[in-house]
Amino acid sequence: IFSRSFATPVTTAAGLREVLSIYGQQASARLSKHGLQAKVLTAFAATSPFRNQEQAYPSVCVSLPMPTADPLLLTRAAHALLPSIRDGLKYAKAGLMLTDLRPSGNQPPLQPFENPHEERGIGPLLEDVSRRFGRGSIGLGHAGIKSGLDWTMKRDMRSPRYTTHWDELPVVKAA
Template identity: 55%
Template sequence: MQRLPVSEVWGIASRLERRLAGYGVTSVWDLATVDAAQIRKWFNVVMQRTALELRGVAVIGPEEDRTGKKDQLIVSRSFSEKVTTVSGIRQALSVYAQQAATRLVKHSQVARSLTAFAGTSHWHEQKHYPSARVRLPFPTADPVELTRAAHQLLPQIQDGTRYARAGLMLTDLLPADTHLSLELFRASHEDASIATLIDAVQKKTGGREVIGLGYGGLRPGPSWTMKRGMLTPRATTHWDELATVRA
């Protein structure tokens, strides 16, 4: 620790290293042995905790894994070209509802409330931002129910208005395995695991446009889909985009 510069500590970059040097803290050992109250006075409680951790005092707990514990889920995209018809917005909402259903199933969650929204560009003189909040008949991740709820926004959509984006926000999320709706209130298709089936087929065939429900199942994809021709290669997350090195 006496030989290592203080910049070897995670979170201490060159600018912070220079400030520490001004107080005579140049090595990891210096930071570990400095008075904890003084280091907090010079900097903040985060730096104080870092110094205490270097002494072996556990003051920084592990981050909580919030995978699948989100309080809300949002599916929204800006359109690559403006959508000016009710049918175009209907298609977008259908696609987003199916994507939302897939994500709920992935995290073993169900939703009790859905908000559908659309909007024009903030810089366009024609401004319209309709939204509709729908209380779902029962907590669900079923794409049929989510699509039906999303379409309740459509009466507010104006033909001819140039919408720049649309989306869905699901709230009141619950763990799927702790809340099962009574048989009386379940839709007949609820046990068919449609969202899981759609996701499996899309993964196997390599595209979201391969299969879908109603307006959400089209190929080629909608013209308003975000263009990704200039997308940076995802070398760390996708096997088919791994970086190739030649020597």
């Protein structure tokens, strides 16, 4: 599941397209990392239940033609949610859920059902560039590779992660 609450509400379908594109790429990378493919993708968005506004909880479930970890196919499937989005509503959260997970490469697809993007290695290429130049250095179309996106989750109240992130260790200097 890739789900985040936004720091600033997203009010347009274009804004949610960007969010879903990023989540589609992240989902692809995580599937590849674990050697898995997904057959079903569910995309969802939600307004805040705590705001005094009209509530909306659109979701769509997409059954993919074959199991895949391809970032293009996952992003395209996630965009199936966009026709359900009403501009003007303040969406506070969005996400993707991947189900019917299967090991990668168990059975090759029949010739007419092969995914042309997977053959070209676009997914591994995106992962290699991200690994070499950092996360967010490359993206698909609307994936918002620019930094400082308005909607990204607030992290100013997060606890320090000393045990998992070396760059956050406190530095002590003797005088």
